[in-house]
Amino acid sequence: METVLRWGLLSAGLISHDFATALRSLPRSEHQIAAVAARDLGRAQDFARRHEIPKSYGSYEELMKDPDVDVVYVAPQHPQHLGAVLQCLAAGKPVLCEKPLGVTTAEVREMVAAARARGLFLMEAIWTRFFPAAEELRALLSQGILGEVRLVRVDFGIELEQFLDRSTDWAQAGGGLLDLGIYCIQYISMVAGGRRPEKIHAVGLLHAKGVDDTVTTVLQYPGGLQASFSCSITTKLSNSFTVFGSKGEAEIPPFMHCPTELVVNGKSTQFPLPKVADTEKFNFSNSIGMVYEAQHVRQCLLQGLKESPVMPLAESELLADILEEARRQIGLRFLQDRA
Numbered sequence: 001m002e003t004v005l006r007w008g009l010l011s012a013g014l015i016s017h018d019f020a021t022a023l024r025s026l027p028r029s030e031h032q033i034a035a036v037a038a039r040d041l042g043r044a045q046d047f048a049r050r051h052e053i054p055k056s057y058g059s060y061e062e063l064m065k066d067p068d069v070d071v072v073y074v075a076p077q078h079p080q081h082l083g084a085v086l087q088c089l090a091a092g093k094p095v096l097c098e099k100p101l102g103v104t105t106a107e108v109r110e111m112v113a114a115a116r117a118r119g120l121f122l123m124e125a126i127w128t129r130f131f132p133a134a135e136e137l138r139a140l141l142s143q144g145i146l147g148e149v150r151l152v153r154v155d156f157g158i159e160l161e162q163f164l165d166r167s168t169d170w171a172q173a174g175g176g177l178l179d180l181g182i183y184c185i186q187y188i189s190m191v192a193g194g195r196r197p198e199k200i201h202a203v204g205l206l207h208a209k210g211v212d213d214t215v216t217t218v219l220q221y222p223g224g225l226q227a228s229f230s231c232s233i234t235t236k237l238s239n240s241f242t243v244f245g246s247k248g249e250a251e252i253p254p255f256m257h258c259p260t261e262l263v264v265n266g267k268s269t270q271f272p273l274p275k276v277a278d279t280e281k282f283n284f285s286n287s288i289g290m291v292y293e294a295q296h297v298r299q300c301l302l303q304g305l306k307e308s309p310v311m312p313l314a315e316s317e318l319l320a321d322i323l324e325e326a327r328r329q330i331g332l333r334f335l336q337d338r339a
């Protein structure tokens with residue numbers, strides 16, 4: 001593969017706009033956007049004009065056949081990830097798919113198996129892990145700076161119901177767990193070294209529209225590590241993440257899902273975002289930070305990797321398992337859940 005990575009974007013939606021804006025801030029010798037596809041050609045064309053993308057398609061399938069696309073960024077809403085990812089893999093394209101990779105564990109395992117069967121790269125876009133603050137925390141944990149890690153607390157609550165229709169759309173697998181809770185679980189799993197919890201207990205309030213409104217879950221890992229998280233689409237929470245160990249504590253303040261600060265035993269270190277022109281507007285907080293995951297994907301592909309060592313496929317499966325068990329315990333089922 002040439003050193004320039006040519007992206008194809010599936011969807012002309014909100015996060016796809018942010019990702020395109022972030023990609024355009026990177027050196028063109030390393031990242032270019034070759035094409036965008038949307039269900040509606042007109043919207044794809046408008047998006048392409050906005051982002052100076054040479055090609056636009058009115059169907060995802062057309063983009064997947066484009067030989068000028070090296071990797072596909074899958075960014076429709078949750079329920080559309082499965083079909084798009086499987087089609088991309090069948091077309092021989094490596095994939096970066098937005099979180100959550102799938103709505104159910106069965107969906108995630110189907111995508112993982114397809115990627116492995118075809119020997120193609122697949123990564124769930126848990127962009128948080130690629131921020132310098134998160135990388136620094138991983139390094140400190142591996143050095144044992146906090147001693148034996150004993151307890152993790154994290155929460156993610158935003159009043160999404162007030163401005164994001166999909167957050168309360170049951171048919172689109174809305175709610176807090178899949179959209180926001182996944183960020184909490186990925187931090188807990190990162191601290192736990194990707195190990196499987198031995199106990200999961202979830203309590204939850206369901207929203208009038210049938211999705212999860214606010215959920216609190218506790219987990220226990222072999223060896224005694226305990227973790228708790230809360231997520232909400234109706235209540236603003238602290239949106240911070242804290243790890244307590246036998247020798248100290250580390251905290252990532254809000255917004256922990258796109259971190260620019262790490263506090264270790266009271267000492268703060270800032271990790272400023274890359275500079276971007278004031279004229280560039282984003283739909284979500286700190287989206288310029290999507291450059292980190294894009295650069296990671298390029299490095300993985302240049303090295304011929306089939307999955308990310310930082311966000312491995314087995315861990316995407318584990319995140320899906322934890323999400324599904326929490327949903328089961330609070331009585332939340334989606335269309336995609338098998339009988």
Ligand SMILES: NC(=O)C1=CN([C@@H]2O[C@H](COP(=O)(O)OP(=O)(O)OC[C@H]3O[C@@H](n4cnc5c(N)ncnc54)[C@H](OP(=O)(O)O)[C@@H]3O)[C@@H](O)[C@H]2O)C=CC1
Binds near residue numbers: 078127
């Ligand atoms: N990493 C991050 O920080 C963020 C990640 N995300 C993730 O990205 C994904 C998209 O979120 P967001 O951009 O806010 O979503 P949008 O509401 O912008 O929808 C994205 C696209 O999904 C497709 N779509 C929407 N509704 C339907 C439907 N009913 N049936 C079929 N397709 C539909 C459309 O694709 P088309 O354009 O082709 O018509 C739409 O443009 C989610 O999975 C979310 O978890 C979202 C926000 C932040």
Ligand SMILES: O=C1OC[C@@H](O)[C@H](O)[C@H]1O
Binds near residue numbers: 257
């Ligand atoms: O990934 C996300 O991060 C920020 C939230 O506002 C958004 O709904 C979610 O999809």
